Amino acid sequence: MRVAVAGAGAFGRNHLRVYRELEAAGLGVALAAAVEPEAARAAETAEKYSIPVFATVDELLRADLRLDAASVAVPTVRHHAVASALLDAGLDVLVEKPLAATLAEADELVALAERNGRILQPGHLERFNPAVLAVEPKLRRPMFFEAHRLSVFTPRSLDVDVVLDLMIHDLDIVLTFAHSPVREVRAVGLPIVSPKVDIANVRVEFESGCVANFTASRVSTERVRKLRFFEPRQYVSIDYARQDVLIIRMNGSISAELAAAIAGGRVDAETLAQLTGGGAGPAPGLSLSKPEVMPGEPLRLEMESFLDAVRMRRTPHVTAQQGRDALALALEIQASMAAHAARAGLQNFFEPLA
Secondary structure, three states: OEEEEEOOOHHHHHHHHHHHHHHHOOOOOEEEEEEOOOHHHHHHHHHHHOOOEEOOHHHHHHOOOOOOEEEEOOOHHHHHHHHHHHHHOOOEEEEEOOOOOOHHHHHHHHHHHHHHOOOEEEEOHHHHOHHHHHHHHHOOOOOEEEEEEEOOOOOOOOOOOHHHHHHHHHHHHHHHHHOOOEEEEEEEEEOOOOOOOOEEEEEEEEOOOOEEEEEEEOOOOOOEEEEEEEEOOEEEEEEOOOOEEEEEEEOOOOOHHHHHHHHOOOOOHHHHHHHOOOOOOOOOOEEEEOOOOOOOOHHHHHHHHHHHHHHHOOOOOOOHHHHHHHHHHHHHHHHHHHHHHHHHOOHHHHOOOO
């Protein structure tokens, strides 16, 4: 399969790298071209990968390179225009998250892919995190989620707020795990160092009664990527960064101290050792397990899955509709944050920095 990458910035560089790695591994893919309007970056990409680099998607398509598929890693506001042109040209497309800038644009992309019989996969790479892949088959009935995604500040992705930049990964995963329509959203967010919201806290209630709390920050002093959720008599903790899963099953009564540690998410190895008699074994009424996790780079796993869907003409692991639904929830959260800011008189927080 011959593939191209639209956008050679922070995300696009990784797509270029992985496609070339897959090509070098003899996995039936060839990196054929890229699109990058910025001249210096285009020249660097052309030299590094020995491929033609075009200033626009139209130029790429006019070159008639017999392309089969493409990645879209341009700024979010350009997702719709670029992906539409590629889909209309008969290519299968992997679009970095979020799928589009607006719900109307996302709906148009979903409809266009269906009409043209093309595969459209949103780039929710945390769905391919080995820890998530290990947990998904073991789901029972999640009823309470706590998601924390914190990053130190970087100047990338400032065209969107922290909800579309970071939180959307967790929104997508929780929507998939909860498998229920959203009933209510309450959110608060503030800009700190950029003109857009940099830190947000969100509570989502689903029709099933499931509740999820999300915290996302791109102005933290530490990097945290964690999700924990509770099912009947069971607690599951996922550390995305470590690609690690811990499952605690309550088989009987446990101590109040241990219950508080579990409920508060304080269930690292040291804490468990202290509360279970120095690591001699699980406390009475408690069983611990760590499902086997096969390590891997989530982006590479995502792109391999996309290429497999293209080859086999099958529904991708993350569907365009799921990308659209994650965007819909993100936009609802943005509206809730704006309403909260108006109620609380926080307009001065959103004034341009001097």
